[in-house]
Amino acid sequence: MRSKQGSSWRYMLQLISVVAFVMLLASLSYPPGRENWLLQWASRLDPWLLLSQLRWQQAVPAWVWLPLLTVTATLLWGRVFCGWLCPLGAMLMWTDKIGKAAFKNMSPVRVQILRTVQPIRYYWLLVLLIVFALGSNWVIFLTPFALFSHELARVLQGYMPWLLIGIMAGTLLFSRLWCSVLCPTGVLLSLAARLRLFGYRIAGNCVYCEQCASACSVGAASVDTAVAQAGCLACGDCHRVCPAKAISWQHRWPSGKDSRLVPADGGAAAKRQGSRRQFLKAAGAVALAAAFWEKTVGAAEPVLRPPGSLPAPDFTAVCNRCGRCIQVCPGKALQPMPITDGLTNFATPYIIPRQSRCDLCLSCQEVCPTGAIVQVPLDKVRMGRAILDKSRCIAWEENKLCFICGEQCPVLAITGDEYHRPTILLDKCAGCGSCENACPVAGEAAIRVLPQ
Ligand code: SF4
Numbered sequence: 276m277r278s279k280q281g282s283s284w285r286y287m288l289q290l291i292s293v294v295a296f297v298m299l300l301a302s303l304s305y306p307p308g309r310e311n312w313l314l315q316w317a318s319r320l321d322p323w324l325l326l327s328q329l330r331w332q333q334a335v336p337a338w339v340w341l342p343l344l345t346v347t348a349t350l351l352w353g354r355v356f357c358g359w360l361c362p363l364g365a366m367l368m369w370t371d372k373i374g375k376a377a378f379k380n381m382s383p384v385r386v387q388i389l390r391t392v393q394p395i396r397y398y399w400l401l402v403l404l405i406v407f408a409l410g411s412n413w414v415i416f417l418t419p420f421a422l423f424s425h426e427l428a429r430v431l432q433g434y435m436p437w438l439l440i441g442i443m444a445g446t447l448l449f450s451r452l453w454c455s456v457l458c459p460t461g462v463l464l465s466l467a468a469r470l471r472l473f474g475y476r477i478a479g480n481c482v483y484c485e486q487c488a489s490a491c492s493v494g495a496a497s498v499d500t501a502v503a504q505a506g507c508l509a510c511g512d513c514h515r516v517c518p519a520k521a522i523s524w525q526h527r528w529p530s531g532k533d534s535r536l537v538p539a540d541g542g543a544a545a546k547r548q549g550s551r552r553q554f555l556k557a558a559g560a561v562a563l564a565a566a567f568w569e570k571t572v573g574a575a576e577p578v579l580r581p582p583g584s585l586p587a588p589d590f591t592a593v594c595n596r597c598g599r600c601i602q603v604c605p606g607k608a609l610q611p612m613p614i615t616d617g618l619t620n621f622a623t624p625y626i627i628p629r630q631s632r633c634d635l636c637l638s639c640q641e642v643c644p645t646g647a648i649v650q651v652p653l654d655k656v657r658m659g660r661a662i663l664d665k666s667r668c669i670a671w672e673e674n675k676l677c678f679i680c681g682e683q684c685p686v687l688a689i690t691g692d693e694y695h696r697p698t699i700l701l702d703k704c705a706g707c708g709s710c711e712n713a714c715p716v717a718g719e720a721a722i723r724v725l726p727q
Contacts (some may be wrong), residue, residue: 280513285358289365297360300371300427301476305605307641316600318644320345320356324595326407327415327645331585331593346467353468356606357454357461358508358554363419364454366439367446368510371492374447385450389494393506394454400462410592415645416622418460423597425622428598429611455493455506468505474527475503475513480522487513498521572651578616578660580637580707581609583651586727596622596649596669600639608633608708626658628708629722633658635685637705653686659706661688661699665719669694680710681721688695696724 296317299310318324319341328336345356357364375382407414415421426436442453442537454461476485477498487496495507503513514522577587584590588717601609601624608631609624626633640650665671670678673695681689688703689710699722706724714720 277513281378282515283411284397285510287293288359289362289368292360292379293362295429296423300424300599300602302430303603303642305603305638307603307638310360311603311642313645314424314642316341318424318597321418321420322346322463323415323418323459324420324722327412327593327595330407331589332646345464349464350462350470351472352579353474353505353509354464354685355504355505355509356464357458358510361419361460362510363423363442364451366423367443367451367454370443370446371450376452377446378476378488385448385694386488386494389450389455389491390497392452392487393494393504396456396462396465396506398464399456400459402408402461402521403462410588412592414487415595416513418595419458422596422598423596429604431602443722450494451492451617452612454508454513454547455495460489461506465505468507471505471522471527474509474526475511475522476527477503478521478523480519480683481517482519484518486516486518487522490516494506520588536715577727578620579628579724581624581626581648582633582635582637582656582658583640583648583703584658590647591623593645594623594643597644597681598622598624599642599644600624600648603638603642605636605638606631606634609639626708628711630712631718632683632712633707635705639649653705654718656705656707657727659704659708659726660701661704661706661710661722661724663697663722665721667716668697669716669721671725672692677715679715682707683713 277527295313299317302310303314316338319338322345323340325336348355374385378385403414416425419673422438426439433492445452450523456462471481473702475496478648479495481498483498485498485605486492490496490512491503491507492512493506493508493511495504496513497504511524514524533668580587580590582602585593596611598611601611608626610627611622612620612625621717622710624639635653635656637650637653640648643649668677676695678689678691678695678697681691686703686705688699688705689697691697706723706727710722711720711724714722
């Protein structure tokens, strides 16, 4: 791979990836069109989404070839998905470049931190897999397309993207620690990249200047090893900075070390082993405690979900909090649940009918990439069920002329008697919240919609 030419292509692809993702998400509106399909395709490149589908559907989806494409590319060239295509990765690459320029003196410290922490990523992957197997979908939330989508949707809805800001601030200080160690997709692909066919290799004319290690934003380049490590993003930065031109893109096998390279520091390796173990214990305890908390203390009261949502426990286990349903909702009825409603529910979509009603446009069903909202025909939608408190209803209690709930019901699930007093036809009620939203009674409505 010619490095200069390669990096121009890479920058261009990354720029296209970020701009396209932002524009597609910003243009996602009712009724969803081509932009929705492009977003769906992009999201499905992530193998974690396939794992999530397999977990709850127990069937291979028709789009299985998309994540397989990513895995195949990784088996050939390593983490090209992370280094060349991922929009979050591109954002973090630019942030890292700013960090490198701003904290030039800290460069050796940044390299050392990366190299010390990087080997724990497979233990971290194990922790993620355990949490995922326990039924949590937080792992999927942290994957790049879901996280970037969630944070962009927050910006478009007028909120601060705190998580993205935090990750970018961390990148300024610690280089691409997120991409190297913490990103679930990054670590999963690092595992596949151990088998890659091609990669950067250091030859015997290396002068041990360690410039490759300083340039590598994920800590994958090192003169300790003959080939770049599995975390390598195939960006070519090491090749570009090497003064001896000792690094080249080659077939990786056999992976034996060039005898003219300096031996690895055994003491440092042993130290790293020790810190790995400590990290594993700490991260394992935190992750299991979070999974336990999510399942118990974090679980909140049932709420009204978008039309076609999976039943309560499945919904939060499948939704990746990408926020696209919230973004596409024309009446802004869908809102992200706050953290105060529990870790399980955090950032998942819900409706507060007293504030806004669902217009039953069903756009959310079309844009959901995970299957948390499935396509259900309008006459089969059952988001909740309306209940009438006759003691609060002014038509029943005060004999006033009011049939607003019946007039607003889009599925004609409320009938009136000769005095226009409402009665609910439960078998027709879609639970959209129109009646509760329109009820003129002050405070709590006389007619309310309870979640199914
Ligand atoms: S329900 Fe679907 S579209 Fe909405 S946030 Fe969850 S995954 Fe995204």
